[in-house]
Amino acid sequence: MAEVLVYVDHVDGAVRKPTLELLTLARRVGEPVAVALGNGAGDTAATLAEHGAVKVLTHEAAEYADYLVVPKVDALQAAVEAVSPAAVLVPSSAEGKEIAARLALRIGSGIITDAVDLEAGDEGPVATQSVFAASFTTKSRVAKGTPVITVKPNSAAVEPAVAAGAVEALSVTFSEKATCTKITSRTARESTGRPELTEAAIVVSGGRGVNSAENFSIIEALADSLGAAVGASRAAVDAGWYPHTNQVGQTGKSISPQLYIASGISGAIQHRAGMQTSKTIVAINKDAEAPIFDLVDYGVVGDLFDVVPALTDEIKTRKG
Numbered sequence: 001m002a003e004v005l006v007y008v009d010h011v012d013g014a015v016r017k018p019t020l021e022l023l024t025l026a027r028r029v030g031e032p033v034a035v036a037l038g039n040g041a042g043d044t045a046a047t048l049a050e051h052g053a054v055k056v057l058t059h060e061a062a063e064y065a066d067y068l069v070v071p072k073v074d075a076l077q078a079a080v081e082a083v084s085p086a087a088v089l090v091p092s093s094a095e096g097k098e099i100a101a102r103l104a105l106r107i108g109s110g111i112i113t114d115a116v117d118l119e120a121g122d123e124g125p126v127a128t129q130s131v132f133a134a135s136f137t138t139k140s141r142v143a144k145g146t147p148v149i150t151v152k153p154n155s156a157a158v159e160p161a162v163a164a165g166a167v168e169a170l171s172v173t174f175s176e177k178a179t180c181t182k183i184t185s186r187t188a189r190e191s192t193g194r195p196e197l198t199e200a201a202i203v204v205s206g207g208r209g210v211n212s213a214e215n216f217s218i219i220e221a222l223a224d225s226l227g228a229a230v231g232a233s234r235a236a237v238d239a240g241w242y243p244h245t246n247q248v249g250q251t252g253k254s255i256s257p258q259l260y261i262a263s264g265i266s267g268a269i270q271h272r273a274g275m276q277t278s279k280t281i282v283a284i285n286k287d288a289e290a291p292i293f294d295l296v297d298y299g300v301v302g303d304l305f306d307v308v309p310a311l312t313d314e315i316k317t318r319k320g
Contacts, residue, residue: 001030001031002029002030002031002085002086003030003031003032003033003054003055003083003084003085003086004026004029004030004031004032004033004085004086004087004088004089004125005033005034005035005076005079005080005083005085005087005088005089006019006022006023006026006032006033006034006035006053006089007019007022007035007072007076007088007089007090007091007096007099008034008035008036008037008041008044008048009091009093009096010036010038010040010041010044011040012039012040012043013039013040013041013042013043013044014040014043015044015047015048016091016199017153017158017199018091018092018093018151018153018199019034019048019091020047020051020158021151021153021154021155021156021157021158022089022090022091022151023048023051023052023053024051024052024156024157024158024159024161025089025117025118025151025155025156026052026087026089026118027052027159027161028118028119028120029086029087029118029119029120029125030085030086030087031054032052032053032054032163033053033054033055033056033057033079033083033085034048034053034055034056034057035057035075035076035079035170036048036056036057036058036059037058037059037060037061037064037071037072037075038060038061038064038065039060039064039065040060041058041059041060042058042060042167044056044058045058045165045167046165048165049162049163049164049165050160050162050165051158051159051160051161052159052160052161052162052163053163053165054163054164054165054166055164055165055166055167055168056165056166056167056168057079057082057083057168057169057170058167058168058169058170059075059169059170059171059172061172061174063174063178063179065183066179066182066183067178067179067180067181067182067183068181068183069095069098069099069102070102070175070177070178070180070181071174071178071179072099073099073102073103073106074172074173074174074175074178075170075172076088076099076103077103077106077107078170078171078172078173079170080103080107080146082170082171084146085146086124086125086146086147087124087125087146087147087148087149088100088103088146088147088148088149089118089149089150089151090103090148090149090150090151091150091151091153092113092114092115092150092151092152092153093153093198096150097113097150100113100148100149100150101113103148104145104148107145107146107148108144108145109142109144109145109146109147109148110142110143110144110145110147110148111142111147111148111149111150112127112129112140112141112142112147112148112149112150113129113149113150114129114130114150114151114152114254115127115128115129115149115150115151115152115155116128116129116130116151116152116155116256116277117155117156118149118151118156121141123141124141124142124147125141125142125147125149126139126140126141127139127140127141127147127149130276130277152254152256152277153198153199153255153256154199154200154201154255154256154257154258154279155256192230194223194224194228194229194230195227195228195229196229197229197230197231197245197246197248197253197255198253198254198255200228200229200255200257201228201257201258201259202223202226202227202228202229202257202258202259202260202261203223203228203229203230203231203248203255203257203259203260203261203275203278204219204222204223204226204228204229204230204231204261204263205219205230205231205232205233205248205260205261205262205263205265205275206219206230206231206232206233206236206241206242206263206264206265206304207232207233207235207236207262207263207264207265207266207271208233208235208236208239208264208265208266209263209264209265209266209285209286209304210236210241210263210264210304211264212241213240213241213242215241215305216230216232216236216241216242218304218305218308218309218312219263219308221308221309221312222261222263222308222311222312222315225312225315225316225319226259226315228259228261229246229257230242230246231246231247231248231253231255231275232246232247232248233247233248233249233265233268233271234247234249234251234252234268234270234271237252248271248274248275249270249271249272249273249274249275250269250270250271250273250274251270252274253274254273254274254275255274255275255278256275256277256278256279257278257279258278258279258280259278259279259280259282260275260278260280260281260282261282261283261284262275262281262282262283262284262285262292262296263283263284263285263304263307263308264284264285264304265283265285265290265292266285266287266290266291266292267283267290267291267292267293267294267295268291272291272292272295276295280297280298281295281296281297281298282296282297282298282299282300283296283298283299283300284299284300284302284304284307284308285299285300285301285304286301286302286303286304287301288301
């Protein structure tokens with residue numbers, strides 16, 4: 001069976017969930033070979049092996065932390081040349097898509113971004129995408145070269161499958177451009193204790209109907225009762241009620257959680273473009289004619305200031 005390269009997103013050896021989802025998808029089209037780069041790359045091997053990686057290619061160098069994405073592109077290109085894979089899978093984050101685009105250009109291959117599913121095809125992997133603000137679902141395959149595919153988080157359930165996970169050192173020669181853009185400083189983001197928005201299985205969002213920054217506390221309370229991330233519509237962000245980093249929509253972040261709860265959000269097309277691929281959608285809005293109700297699985301017509309606290313209390317009660 002052909003090998004499939006999986007780019008490993010990790011923090012000092014702790015593998016992030018989207019990578020484990022990629023390993024699950026990779027097993028549908030070949031044998032996963034993980035590529036772990038940077039500090040703690042070797043520490044990822046056990047986790048990757050538990051989730052199906054037959055081989056783990058590692059390379060540690062200061063360049064991965066000191067410079068922007070080019071060193072990682074150099075390493076992935078080296079891995080492609082060493083393995084000759086059937087495809088390369090990369091998490092569909094902002095950095096992941098830049099890495100994928102640069103790699104595809106380097107190796108002269110086609111690229112598919114923001115896939116939500118992957119399956120084997122007679123002429124190579126076939127990716128499913130949700131396009132035009134999730135109005136259409138398409139199936140595509142790369143017609144030239146080694147397919148480079150980025151996959152949205154929460155597109156597949158993580159399925160452990162123990163494999164050999166043999167660790168091999170990857171030989172990487174950095175290009176002259178690898179050190180052209182240096183990182184001069186870092187500022188740690190203040191932790192909320194909640195999941196990362198783009199990776200969360202459950203997201204609770206608030207919109208214009210929340211009315212103020214102070215009122216977002218009830219949205220946060222519901223999110224915390226569910227172990228969820230907090231999102232916001234553009235209207236709420238533009239009003240200064242919640243940070244732009246939490247904006248869901250066409251000009252914010254595109255997410256695909258298992259459960260999405262929209263409170264006080266009308267459902268403009270720009271917002272729908274960022275969350276319409278959610279598996280289950282629940283809306284709370286006092287306007288029964290709000291467009292958001294056109295795409296929900298469950299809708300509650302009511303005042304969010306009554307419904308959301310009651311829902312939070314009920315969840316806490318059932319959790320004991």
